[in-house]
Amino acid sequence: AQSGEVAADPQQYDQAYLSPVTIGNSELMLDFDTGSADLWAFSNETPASQSQGHERYDSATGTELDGYSWSITYGDQSGAGGNVYTDKVVVGGVTATRQAVEAATSVSASFSQNIDSDGLLGLAFSSINTVQPRQQTTFFDTVRPTLAKALFTCDLRQGDAGSYTFGYIDSSKYQGTVTYVPVDDSQGFWQFTAGGYSVGGDNATSGSVGTAIADTGTSLLYLPAAVTKAYYEQAGGRYDNQQGGYTLPCNGGAPDFSVAIGGKTFTVPGSYIAYAPLTTGSSTCFGGIQPDTGIGFSIFGDVFLKAVYAIFDVSQGSPRLGFAAQ
Numbered sequence: 001a002q003s004g005e006v007a008a009d010p011q012q013y014d015q016a017y018l019s020p021v022t023i024g025n026s027e028l029m030l031d032f033d034t035g036s037a038d039l040w041a042f043s044n045e046t047p048a049s050q051s052q053g054h055e056r057y058d059s060a061t062g063t064e065l066d067g068y069s070w071s072i073t074y075g076d077q078s079g080a081g082g083n084v085y086t087d088k089v090v091v092g093g094v095t096a097t098r099q100a101v102e103a104a105t106s107v108s109a110s111f112s113q114n115i116d117s118d119g120l121l122g123l124a125f126s127s128i129n130t131v132q133p134r135q136q137t138t139f140f141d142t143v144r145p146t147l148a149k150a151l152f153t154c155d156l157r158q159g160d161a162g163s164y165t166f167g168y169i170d171s172s173k174y175q176g177t178v179t180y181v182p183v184d185d186s187q188g189f190w191q192f193t194a195g196g197y198s199v200g201g202d203n204a205t206s207g208s209v210g211t212a213i214a215d216t217g218t219s220l221l222y223l224p225a226a227v228t229k230a231y232y233e234q235a236g237g238r239y240d241n242q243q244g245g246y247t248l249p250c251n252g253g254a255p256d257f258s259v260a261i262g263g264k265t266f267t268v269p270g271s272y273i274a275y276a277p278l279t280t281g282s283s284t285c286f287g288g289i290q291p292d293t294g295i296g297f298s299i300f301g302d303v304f305l306k307a308v309y310a311i312f313d314v315s316q317g318s319p320r321l322g323f324a325a326q
């Protein structure tokens with residue numbers, strides 16, 4: 001049985017985390033993304049004008065799936081598309097011998113400009129993979145039958161290298177016990193229900209966050225508008241139309257944000273929520289908590305995930321998420 005571990009290196013402001021992946025003879029840095037299900041990469045088929053500075057997958061080592069294509073658009077209107085190959089993919093020693101690899105023939109500007117990232121490795125459910133005419137499986141679904149345990153874990157850190165493991169849980173990476181909650185995979189996401197929240201830790205938990213997804217591919221924590229408003233009222237933040245989101249003072253006074261999941265309280269330190277200065281040297285920061293208006297559910301992105309050890313587990317038949325304090 002296979003198991004393995006791979007580093008997750010943070011970009012500036014922990015905007016995304018990148019992990020080394022070998023595809024055929026190419027060594028790429030991919031953004032592991034539990035909020036999507038396509039493994040796509042800059043390739044020899046991506047126009048040079050769009051792939052300056054990126055490592056590229058050389059599809060010569062792959063077997064082309066004739067007539068297959070893919071096209072994905074994310075909520076921020078970024079996206080990519082192209083052709084499909086099968087090839088050998090190795091992540092932390094875990095090998096998928098015939099993994100669908102989606103070679104980009106076109107990528108949006110925001111991906112071209114993020115030169116550290118050579119593509120994405122989707123870890124949501126394969127039901128939302130975009131390959132046509134026949135949907136393909138994610139790396140996790142491809143290797144799942146060969147794994148010691150049918151699960152992967154995510155340990156993202158604030159401004160420090162974290163890791164993903166496949167096939168085992170590393171109990172040295174968390175404190176206390178793991179709290180498991182059921183996952184509704186009907187929309188293809190690691191979707192769960194989050195409970196009451198509290199700002200600054202002292203007052204009683206209020207309201208309820210509701211439906212949420214665990215999403216390593218989204219940088220911030222998107223919460224219901226009412227919850228977000230309550231947070232920034234205490235944090236001394238304001239909605240800045242020009243920035244298109246809440247901003248708050250960077251000066252370190254931001255209150256913690258706590259949320260109950262499976263009856264256990266998990267806390268995001270205020271320092272994670274003073275996310276990044278608006279411009280270098282500014283004393284006003286863009287907020288790490290933003291409203292989830294129009295999305296349809298809350299997104300527990302990296303700002304939340306770097307405060308916990310997360311276990312994405314399908315070993316019990318129906319999928320579940322485990323969270324433990326880091």
Ligand SMILES: O=C(CNCCc1c[nH]c2ccccc12)Nc1scc(-c2ccccc2)c1C(=O)NCc1ccccc1
Binds near residue numbers: 076219295
């Ligand atoms: O797509 C993913 C995970 N892959 C992200 C890959 C990626 C897309 N730009 C990237 C840029 C860098 C690295 C990875 C990515 N998660 C989900 S579920 C629902 C939404 C959504 C739907 C409608 C409206 C809003 C969100 C998103 C979403 O668009 N998140 C990204 C985002 C969310 C908000 C703002 C910006 C981006």
